[in-house]
Amino acid sequence: MKLDLMDRHILQALQQNGKLQNNELAERIGLSPSPCLRRVKQLEDAGIIEKYVALVDPHKVNLGLTVFARIWLKGQDARTVNHFIDSVMVIPEVVECQLMAGDCDFFLRIVVSDLEAYRKFQINHLNKISGIQNVKTEIPLQKIKQTTVLPLD
Structure with a gap:
């Protein structure tokens, strides 16, 4: 499907607020509700x-x-890589997993309550995945930018 300007406006509006009712969305982008x-x-x-989701404030939960x-x-090898992928897919604390080209093999984003919870997570989950040679943990000091909005312009 080739996107035109109106499709891009729809996507931009829905990325900002996925709960927009059709009438409000239509008014914002300058279309009648049916089209x-x-x-x-x-x-x-x-x-x-792909889907509509609620973004939850992690601090509030x-x-x-x-x-x-x-x-x-x-x-x-495929067996080692697939075993790792299968293992992290079922761990809810791993909210993102990227297969990398470059220095490391995978890059994970992990969400937990605090540093002690991460220590336990690493001992009870990551360290139990066979095939891992090394884990290096990076702890961010401040979130500067995080968005789910894709640049469609």
């Missing part, structure tokens, strides 16, 4: 809009510490 709803449905059907872990595996 706006049809366009949103097309964006959903094409998989451009006692998950105030985000850490980043760089992971080096003992081997790059």
Whole structure:
């Protein structure tokens, strides 16, 4: 599906507020409600809009510490890599996992309540995944920018 300017306006508005009602969305982007709803449905059907979610403030649910872990595996073979991927997929504290090109093999974003909770997480979860050679943890001092909005201009 090729996106036109109106599709981009719809996506920008929904990225800012996924709860927008169709009438309000249509008014914001300058369309009547029926064509706006049809366009949103097309964006959903094409998989451009993957899903709608609620963004939760981690501090308000006692998950105030985000850490980043760089992971080096003992081997790059499919069995080792797939075992690691399968293992982290079921760990809820791992909210993001990236397979990397470069220095480390994987980069994880992990959310826990505090430093002690991370220590326990590393002992009880990360260290139990076979095939890991090394884990380096990075602790951010201040969040400068974090967004879910993609630059569609």
